[in-house]
Amino acid sequence: MTSREGPFALHPIGWVESTLTDRHLAPCQGDEGAPEACLVFGPEVSEGLRDLRPGDEVIVLTWLDRADRDVLAVHPRGDLARPLTGVFSTRSPDRPNPVGLHRVEIVSAEGTRFLVRSLEALDGTPIVDVKPVLDPHTER
Amino acid sequence: MTSREGPFALHPIGWVESTLTDRHLAPCQGDEGAPEACLVFGPEVSEGLRDLRPGDEVIVLTWLDRADRDVLAVHPRGDLARPLTGVFSTRSPDRPNPVGLHRVEIVSAEGTRFLVRSLEALDGTPIVDVKPVLDPHTER
Numbered sequence: 001m002t003s004r005e006g007p008f009a010l011h012p013i014g015w016v017e018s019t020l021t022d023r024h025l026a027p028c029q030g031d032e033g034a035p036e037a038c039l040v041f042g043p044e045v046s047e048g049l050r051d052l053r054p055g056d057e058v059i060v061l062t063w064l065d066r067a068d069r070d071v072l073a074v075h076p077r078g079d080l081a082r083p084l085t086g087v088f089s090t091r092s093p094d095r096p097n098p099v100g101l102h103r104v105e106i107v108s109a110e111g112t113r114f115l116v117r118s119l120e121a122l123d124g125t126p127i128v129d130v131k132p133v134l135d136p137h138t139e140r
Numbered sequence: 141m142t143s144r145e146g147p148f149a150l151h152p153i154g155w156v157e158s159t160l161t162d163r164h165l166a167p168c169q170g171d172e173g174a175p176e177a178c179l180v181f182g183p184e185v186s187e188g189l190r191d192l193r194p195g196d197e198v199i200v201l202t203w204l205d206r207a208d209r210d211v212l213a214v215h216p217r218g219d220l221a222r223p224l225t226g227v228f229s230t231r232s233p234d235r236p237n238p239v240g241l242h243r244v245e246i247v248s249a250e251g252t253r254f255l256v257r258s259l260e261a262l263d264g265t266p267i268v269d270v271k272p273v274l275d276p277h278t279e280r
Contacts, residue, residue: 004266007149008203010237015144029274045236048212051229058228061239063148072188088198088270089191096185097150097268099201099239126144128237130228134169 010063012126013048014041014112021123023066028077028091030102030118037119039127041112052106052114052130060102061129062121067098100125103133150203152266153188154181154252161263163206168217168231170242170258177259179267181252192246192254192270200242201269202261207238240265243273 018037020026027034039060041049052058071094073084087095104116158177160166167174179200181189192198211234213224227235244256 004152004155004205004264006152006203006266008152008205008266008268009147010150010239012144012146012148013236045212045228048226048228048235050213050226052226056229059241061237061241063146065144065148072185073190086188086190086192088185088188089196089272091271091274095188095269096153097201099150099269101199101201101241101271124144126146126148128148129235129239131231131241132229134231 010128012063012128013045014039014127016062016119016121016123016125016127018119018121018123020120023122026122027120030104030120032120034118034120036107036115036117037121039114039116041127043112046112049112052109054106054108056106057133058104058106059131059133060104060116060119060127061131062100062102063126063128064093064098064100065126066122067093067095069096069098071095099128150268152203152268153185154179154267156202156259156261156263156265156267158259158261158263160260163262166262167260170244170260172260174258174260176247176255176257177261179254179256181267183252186252189252192249194246194248196246197273198244198246199271199273200244200259200267201271202240202242203266203268204233204238204240205266206262207233207235209236209238211235239268
């Protein structure tokens with residue numbers, strides 16, 4: 001058994017291709033005008049992808065590689081009029097382990113490339129996991 | 141800028157305390173009879189926790205340290221009668237990056253210890269992040 005003290009090594013399974021390249025111009029959440037984007041996976045995980053279909057709603061976990069890991073409190077949505085809030089009560093990318101959580105719908109698939117709707121992640125963002133949505137009404 | 145090839149180092153921010161110790165006896169999902177459990181955070185992240193309150197529904201991300209990272213297809217829920225399925229279409233803990241996603245309600249808090257309802261993670265599981273549940277029907 002490995003130590004539970006960590007650190008634990010996340011290995012990207014793919015990367016986001018998107019027209020979004022500037023964190024300060026990206027929407028805060030996918031349903032706030034985010035564009036379609038591509039999830040491009042490495043061939044080594046293709047067996048794990050084989051049951052993903054257009055129309056599926058999935059949760060994509062990413063590594064927000066441009067985040068600041070030393071931040072513990074932020075003004076939500078970058079709005080200085082809102083009080084400083086502990087990061088674990090916000091969706092700020094700045095947090096000790098900047099794992100992004102994105103709910104998206106698969107539009108189409110070609111090999112290990114998946115076009116998805118409404119993803120706010122920046123171009124080049126590493127993907128670390130994909131999971132099915134279990135509760136379509138509440139889990140996001 | 142760090143390389144987007146990874147690996148990326150996850151550092152635990154806390155650990156689960158639970159009566160669940162055996163993966164094969166744990167429920168597959170939190171709403172399938174999982175017990176109350178404690179999230180015990182390190183003091184170094186206490187500022188990030190300061191706005192979490194009893195009644196809050198949060199998503200807890202864990203590192204499923206007893207998972208098999210080499211698995212790409214499984215029989216869902218361990219049921220051999222179900223066909224082998226790519227792990228990214230399942231919630232199996234066995235997957236390349238075994239990040240657990242758990243939706244729980246905070247029951248009570250004392251310092252950096254939070255009692256939560258219905259968590260299926262095993263005792264000692266490292267916690268890597270906490271995020272609020274976003275509800276598109278209420279203010280963010």
